[in-house]
Amino acid sequence: MVLHLLRRTTVFVVSLVVASVAVFAFMTVLPGDPARVALGVNATEEAVAATRAEFGTDRPLVVQYADWVSGLPRGEFGRSYVTDADIGPQIVDRLLVTTWLVLSGMVVALIVALPLGIAAAVRHRTPSGALISGLSQVGVAVPSFIAGILLVTVFAVRLGWLPSGGWTPPAQDPVQFLRQLALPALALGLVQGAVLTRYVRSAVLDVLREDFLRTARAKGLTPTRALVRHGLRNAAIPVVTVLGLQLATLLIGAVVVERVFVIPGLGSLLLDGVANRDLLLVQGVVIVLVLAVLVVNFLVDVAYTVLDPRLRRAG
Amino acid sequence: MSRVNVSLVVGGVLVGLVVASALLSFVWTPYDAVQVDPATRIAPPSAAHWLGTDTFGRDVVSMLLVGARTTLFVGVVAVGVAAVAGTPIGVLAAMGPQWLGELVMRTNDLVLAFPALLLAVMFGAVFGPSTLTAMVAIGIATIPSFARLARSGTMQVLATEYVLAARAAGRTRTAIATRHVLPNIAGLLLVQASVSFAIAVLAEAALSFLGFGTRPPTPSWGRMLQEAQQLIYSTPELALWPGLAIALAVLGFNLLGDGLRDRFDPRLVDHR
Numbered sequence: 391m392v393l394h395l396l397r398r399t400t401v402f403v404v405s406l407v408v409a410s411v412a413v414f415a416f417m418t419v420l421p422g423d424p425a426r427v428a429l430g431v432n433a434t435e436e437a438v439a440a441t442r443a444e445f446g447t448d449r450p451l452v453v454q455y456a457d458w459v460s461g462l463p464r465g466e467f468g469r470s471y472v473t474d475a476d477i478g479p480q481i482v483d484r485l486l487v488t489t490w491l492v493l494s495g496m497v498v499a500l501i502v503a504l505p506l507g508i509a510a511a512v513r514h515r516t517p518s519g520a521l522i523s524g525l526s527q528v529g530v531a532v533p534s535f536i537a538g539i540l541l542v543t544v545f546a547v548r549l550g551w552l553p554s555g556g557w558t559p560p561a562q563d564p565v566q567f568l569r570q571l572a573l574p575a576l577a578l579g580l581v582q583g584a585v586l587t588r589y590v591r592s593a594v595l596d597v598l599r600e601d602f603l604r605t606a607r608a609k610g611l612t613p614t615r616a617l618v619r620h621g622l623r624n625a626a627i628p629v630v631t632v633l634g635l636q637l638a639t640l641l642i643g644a645v646v647v648e649r650v651f652v653i654p655g656l657g658s659l660l661l662d663g664v665a666n667r668d669l670l671l672v673q674g675v676v677i678v679l680v681l682a683v684l685v686v687n688f689l690v691d692v693a694y695t696v697l698d699p700r701l702r703r704a705g
Numbered sequence: 706m707s708r709v710n711v712s713l714v715v716g717g718v719l720v721g722l723v724v725a726s727a728l729l730s731f732v733w734t735p736y737d738a739v740q741v742d743p744a745t746r747i748a749p750p751s752a753a754h755w756l757g758t759d760t761f762g763r764d765v766v767s768m769l770l771v772g773a774r775t776t777l778f779v780g781v782v783a784v785g786v787a788a789v790a791g792t793p794i795g796v797l798a799a800m801g802p803q804w805l806g807e808l809v810m811r812t813n814d815l816v817l818a819f820p821a822l823l824l825a826v827m828f829g830a831v832f833g834p835s836t837l838t839a840m841v842a843i844g845i846a847t848i849p850s851f852a853r854l855a856r857s858g859t860m861q862v863l864a865t866e867y868v869l870a871a872r873a874a875g876r877t878r879t880a881i882a883t884r885h886v887l888p889n890i891a892g893l894l895l896v897q898a899s900v901s902f903a904i905a906v907l908a909e910a911a912l913s914f915l916g917f918g919t920r921p922p923t924p925s926w927g928r929m930l931q932e933a934q935q936l937i938y939s940t941p942e943l944a945l946w947p948g949l950a951i952a953l954a955v956l957g958f959n960l961l962g963d964g965l966r967d968r969f970d971p972r973l974v975d976h977r
Contacts, residue, residue: 405811416831417827421831530959531952531959533951535911539930542937543937661826664830672830680819680823683818684818687818
């Protein structure tokens with residue numbers, strides 16, 4: 391297991407480096423000179439040179455990359471070429487908002503998927519099992535931003551129970567925070583819940599066919615106790631993997647959902663950055679999102695190793 | 706009738722509807738889909754406009770029909786890019802030296818850290834948002850799925866006795882790849898194409914909704930939805946039609962993929 395973890399850690403670190411090089415190359419090298427972009431086509435050579443020196447883009451690319459990447463662990467993302475604002479604090483603030491959104495979406499997804507997926511598997515030959523499977527199939531087809539618009543139509547426009555958007559920090563007004571979080575969390579979570587339900591169902595179905603479960607029942611355990619004691623832990627392995635992958639999907643889904651609900655998260659910051667052609671800001675947000683996906687995938691792999699007894703004993 | 710056929714039939718019908726709408730839009734739409742008419746803006750459904758008109762007085766049915774064309778176009782190009790690039794990469798990774806296979810899989814994992822939407826936003830930021838950047842970004846983000854599937858499918862085929870016989874008979878690697886491997890993994894790739902199509906439809910809709918996909922005035926379901934959201938308090942039903950179109954198209958391609966999988970994946974046939 392230690393060997394496996396060491397190997398995975400090495401791959402993870404290499405991935406981090408390659409991803410940061412790729413993002414830097416794509417966002418810094420391809421778009422051309424930010425000084426010219428900032429000053430426009432009529433700027434004099436002296437003005438461009440002065441701006442390059444101010445931005446630090448007159449240095450070799452390797453130095454620029456090293457400077458940018460060494461700041462990342464300290465939360466330093468540079469200063470925006472467009473607004474001259476420090477990018478780091480903006481990203482940290484917005485990341486907190488997006489984290490609330492993603493985690494609450496994940497909680498909704500789990501609350502939906504675990505009972506429904508297990509029920510669909512245990513009753514897979516009955517109409518109710520088929521109904522759950524059918525519903526989850528439909529849920530998978532509805533993207534979270536459409537779910538968001540539907541939820542707003544019903545709960546904000548028609549019924550007037552919840553606000554249609556906006557954001558209040560939890561420390562400022564916890565009640566309003568929860569009211570505003572409810573619909574976006576449902577929009578993200580219900581759709582992911584539908585996807586997760588299918589995986590939980592198939593994982594539990596696979597476990598139900600296993601010999602060790604038959605043995606457990608032959609030893610006198612009831613089907614429910616056998617499933618709870620021996621089955622669910624084994625079914626958890628593929629589910630944890632999917633859960634990790636879904637966390638990445640949720641993070642990207644949040645970009646769109648933030649737009650629907652006018653939430654000032656990382657997604658909104660990214661889209662505003664693109665609209666203002668603030669490429670250093672976009673580069674910062676992109677690297678945070680990509681690192682988040684890589685970190686989650688790595689943690690899933692570690693969890694997988696720890697959960698799976700075969701991998702735990704190996705190496 | 707077994708469940709297998711239900712997925713295939715329902716998926717086929719839904720996909721057929723989208724394709725038929727797109728084809729129909731080339732020869733007929735009730736109105737010009739980009740024709741702005743301030744006199745009839747936000748009209749409710751009527752005999753003249755079956756699903757009403759939008760905020761610019763454009764006919765919703767006409768926009769939905771032309772929007773199907775946009776959706777399919779993006780899907781076909783994106784999935785095409787992914788299949789044409791991903792399949793040979795996967796086959797090579799399986800047939801080549803071990804280090805190559807390892808390198809391909811690690812690169813795959815890395816590309817997977819850049820989801821289609823994020824990649825498209827990056828492309829939009831650097832090259833300017835357009836249908837082309839959206840298609841290419843979705844295509845690139847989908848390459849790993851094809852490469853991974855082609856690699857595992859090829860490895861299974863390479864382990865069969867008829868490939869061993871072909872090798873013993875002195876067939877070249879290229880001949881084995883084209884005459885034995887590709888025909889045998891074609892079914893699996895078709896399943897992946899259908900599932901990827903559903904993802905491409907979703908990504909295109911989301912990108913157009915965010916303003917990173919198809920540019921105005923070309924109708925697209927995602928942008929129809931975004932425009933409808935502005936009127937959610939006065940005419941919420943305007944958001945319903947493009948939302949329904951996107952969901953049914955995605956459902957169709959997903960079901961078609963499920964149906965095809967049941968048909969092509971021999972491991973599943975035994976269970977039914």
